[in-house]
Amino acid sequence: MSALNRLRRLLVPAAEGDGLVAAAPALPVREVFRRFWPYAKPYRRLLYITLVFVVLTPLVEAALIWMFKLVVDRVLVPKDFGPFWWIALAYLGLNLLDGLLGFADEYFSTWVGERFLLDLRTKLFAHLQNLSLEVFDRRRLGDMLSRLTGDIASIENLVLGGVVDAITFSLRIVVFTGVLLYLRWELALVSLVVAPLFWLAARHFSRLIKQASREKRRRSGSISAVAEESLGNAALVQAYNRQEHEVGRFHTEGQGAFAAQMASSRVRGLFSPLINMIELAGGLIVIGLGTWELSEGRLTLGGLLAFLTYLTQLYSPIRGLSRLTNTIYSASASAERVIEVLDEHPAVTEPEHARPLGGASGAVAFEGVSYRYGGAADDALHDVSFSAGPGEVVALVGASGAGKSTAAKLLLRFHDPTAGRVTLDGIDLRELSLRELRDNVAVVLQETLVFHATIRENIAYGRPGATDEEIEAAARAADAHGFILELPDGYETVIGQRGRRLSGGQRQRVAIARAMVRDAPVLLLDEPTTGLDAASSERVLEPMRRLMSGRTTIVISHNLLSVREATTIVLLEGGRVAERGTHDELVAAGGAYARLWRLHAPDIETTPAP
Numbered sequence: 099m100s101a102l103n104r105l106r107r108l109l110v111p112a113a114e115g116d117g118l119v120a121a122a123p124a125l126p127v128r129e130v131f132r133r134f135w136p137y138a139k140p141y142r143r144l145l146y147i148t149l150v151f152v153v154l155t156p157l158v159e160a161a162l163i164w165m166f167k168l169v170v171d172r173v174l175v176p177k178d179f180g181p182f183w184w185i186a187l188a189y190l191g192l193n194l195l196d197g198l199l200g201f202a203d204e205y206f207s208t209w210v211g212e213r214f215l216l217d218l219r220t221k222l223f224a225h226l227q228n229l230s231l232e233v234f235d236r237r238r239l240g241d242m243l244s245r246l247t248g249d250i251a252s253i254e255n256l257v258l259g260g261v262v263d264a265i266t267f268s269l270r271i272v273v274f275t276g277v278l279l280y281l282r283w284e285l286a287l288v289s290l291v292v293a294p295l296f297w298l299a300a301r302h303f304s305r306l307i308k309q310a311s312r313e314k315r316r317r318s319g320s321i322s323a324v325a326e327e328s329l330g331n332a333a334l335v336q337a338y339n340r341q342e343h344e345v346g347r348f349h350t351e352g353q354g355a356f357a358a359q360m361a362s363s364r365v366r367g368l369f370s371p372l373i374n375m376i377e378l379a380g381g382l383i384v385i386g387l388g389t390w391e392l393s394e395g396r397l398t399l400g401g402l403l404a405f406l407t408y409l410t411q412l413y414s415p416i417r418g419l420s421r422l423t424n425t426i427y428s429a430s431a432s433a434e435r436v437i438e439v440l441d442e443h444p445a446v447t448e449p450e451h452a453r454p455l456g457g458a459s460g461a462v463a464f465e466g467v468s469y470r471y472g473g474a475a476d477d478a479l480h481d482v483s484f485s486a487g488p489g490e491v492v493a494l495v496g497a498s499g500a501g502k503s504t505a506a507k508l509l510l511r512f513h514d515p516t517a518g519r520v521t522l523d524g525i526d527l528r529e530l531s532l533r534e535l536r537d538n539v540a541v542v543l544q545e546t547l548v549f550h551a552t553i554r555e556n557i558a559y560g561r562p563g564a565t566d567e568e569i570e571a572a573a574r575a576a577d578a579h580g581f582i583l584e585l586p587d588g589y590e591t592v593i594g595q596r597g598r599r600l601s602g603g604q605r606q607r608v609a610i611a612r613a614m615v616r617d618a619p620v621l622l623l624d625e626p627t628t629g630l631d632a633a634s635s636e637r638v639l640e641p642m643r644r645l646m647s648g649r650t651t652i653v654i655s656h657n658l659l660s661v662r663e664a665t666t667i668v669l670l671e672g673g674r675v676a677e678r679g680t681h682d683e684l685v686a687a688g689g690a691y692a693r694l695w696r697l698h699a700p701d702i703e704t705t706p707a708p
Contacts, residue, residue: 121316122438127256127426130433133440134257137218141210145262148210151203152266156273156411158196163407164277165189170400207262211254219250222436230445231512232472240323245435248318252432260426267415267422274412281405282391289384289409310361317355319435324351384409446514452531458523458538460619460650461487462509466518469504478504479673481518484666488619491651493661495691496670502654503544504673506624509652511535522620540613542642544625544654546605548597553582554589556597556608560616568615576611577641578604610641621651626660658695667691 138145165185172181223246234242278286328335328344335344388402463485470477479501486492494502507513508520511527519526527535540560548556557572558564564572569589573579581604585591597605606626613621626642639660655661662681669677669684669691677684677691684691 122434125430125434125437127430130430130437131256133437134218134253134433137221138214138257140217141214141258144206144210145258148203148206148262149265151199151206152262153269155196155199155203155266156270158192158199159411160273160277160408162189162192162196163404163411165192166407167400167404170403171398172400175399207259211258214258215251215254218253219246222246222250222439225440225442228444229442231507232445233442238319238323238327240321240326241319242439243326244319244322245439249432249435252429253436256426256429256433260422260429263418263422267419270415271412271419274408274415278405278408278412281408282388282396285384285387285391285405288387289412310358313358313361314355314431316435317351317358320351321348321355324348446511446532448531449529452534453525453529455523455525455530455534455538458619459488460538461485461521461523462492462620462650462652463521463524464505464508464518465521467505467508467515467520468517469508469513469515477516477673479508479515479670482668482670482673482675483518484668484675484678486650486652486666488650489648490665491646491653491661491663493653493655493664493667494670495655495658495661495667495694496676498656500670501673502670503624505670506622506652506654509620509622510539510541538618539620539622540616540618540645540649541622542606542609542613542624542626542645546597546602546609548593548600548605548608550592550595552587552590552592553585553608556593557611557615560612560614564615569611572611572615573608575614575641575644576607578607578611581607607641610645614645619649621646621649623651623653623655625655625657626653658691669694 165188168181168185172178173185226242226246275286275290278289324344324347328348335341384406388405392399392402464482467479467482468477469479482501482505484492494505496502504513508515509527511520511532514528519528521527522530522535522538549559553573554566554569557569560572561568566589570579573582573589582589582591591599593599593605593608597608600608623642623646643663653661653664661667664681666678667681667684668675671690677687677689679687681695685695686692
């Protein structure tokens with residue numbers, strides 16, 4: 099018992115560590131199975147076919163062993179070669195049948211299991227796609243990827259593989275127990291005395307194995323998280339010569355995974371020899387009693403040899419059932435991590451009866467809008483009101499943390515206001531379907547997001563199904579067509595992860611082309627020139643003006659030089675509207691905007707705006 103206590107203590111330090119992902123809530127195996135069994139519904143009919151093979155296989159194997167008994171008793175002992183031929187032919191035919199059943203069982207089981215995993219993994223990925231952004235802000239991406247890949251794969255061992263294996267082992271136990279009772283019921287009852295010991299051993303070790311498995315999966319998530327963070331920021335790591343630090347972080351998490359794996363191995367290392375000793379004890383008892391009965395003439399040599407072979411076949415599924423318990427507990431540790439993600443719900447939900455928007459004109463209004471992030475002491479936005487119609491440009495300006503980006507998130511309905519409402523064409527966004535709302539908004543974000551794909555695919559991402567002519571027209575309007583043609587493969591050039599084969603200005607013009615091809619009535623520009631030098635900023639401003647033409651445009655910017663032409667400028671301070679008006683009006687008023695303007699453009703006359 100002291101050895102097991104040491105194993106328990108070994109798992110405690112493995113659960114601590116800098117940057118370790120949080121443990122998923124523990125659940126009973128019954129609850130885990132109940133959550134995932136409905137996902138197997140499309141494949142249950144095929145499972146029934148698999149069960150046919152499961153039933154036939156032990157019957158064929160029992161017949162094969164019986165052929166061995168016949169060889170000993172009818173050929174070897176009496177030294178009569180006559181029956182050999184029909185026994186050999188029967189043995190050959192049964193082996194072929196056993197091979198066919200094994201192939202069919204393996205093929206169908208694998209097909210059902212892999213289809214189940216494919217569907218479950220796709221459903222989890224679809225669930226992740228619909229979660230609110232705050233979930234991804236709260237959780238580490240590498241850990242989420244680990245749950246989507248490794249943890250999902252373990253669930254099949256619990257839901258499908260576990261069920262099939264349990265039925266398989268149970269049927270084998272029934273078949274071989276029946277044959278043993280038929281051969282010599284007294285010996286069979288003696289051999290079954292040790293069977294409960296298998297179950298007691300499995301029950302004793304299962305809790306430790308589940309605890310160790312939880313830690314292994316948790317550490318796997320931490321390793322993935324560290325690797326994703328470090329490799330995703332490779333330029334920063336190398337620029338600051340932090341390679342050794344990142345290797346150290348990775349090694350620390352790997353060492354934690356090593357400790358958890360070793361703790362698990364110790365548990366399994368104790369479990370396996372214990373099971374073998376139980377099986378050996380049962381076998382020795384049977385051999386002793388069987389030999390005595392053979393000497394008394396109550397059992398033939400072939401019968402004893404067949405009995406021992408059947409006993410081996412009986413103990414194998416009993417041992418398998420005991421190990422299956424540990425496998426199920428191990429799989430449930432992974433399933434808990436998947437359930438934790440599935441139990442995440444988006445902060446915004448689809449309306450029960452969405453109002454049709456039709457062809458939106460694009461009129462946007464914030465009406466007394468307030469919003470507070472979860473756990474925050476103050477509102478990020480408080481009683482904010484402004485409006486913009488087609489052809490108008492509203493610029494939201496102010497210091498970092500003033501609430502500008504929060505307003506953008508509310509417009510896209512990543513969050514819902516805690517007070518007031520945001521409307522599109524006079525309809526509260528909460529009454530519109532998310533798809534219809536976002537179909538009517540084109541976005542150019544502060545961080546120019548592009549995919550590891552061709553330029554054509556990145557532009558067409560704004561409107562799937564866009565023709566080549568529409569894509570090229572959007573690129574021309576975004577002033578991107580020229581540099582695209584200079585690339586090695588033109589529009590078919592793969593731009594690399596995060597567009598690293600392009601400059602910042604080129605990525606921004608691809609993003610503008612993506613927004614143009616979308617042709618939505620509302621345009622949201624979030625710091626569209628951040629990170630660009632003066633020349634690049636000037637290069638993208640003209641195509642951006644073409645993009646804004648005729649649309650309702652909301653611009654978020656720190657750079658006051660880029661918003662002087664806005665129809666209305668709204669200055670936010672601490673989430674509240676401090677000033678509003680045109681550039682000239684706000685400069686003339688001499689307030690907070692005028693002070694900011696003098697900081698941005700000390701050498702430019704304060705009036706008039708261009």
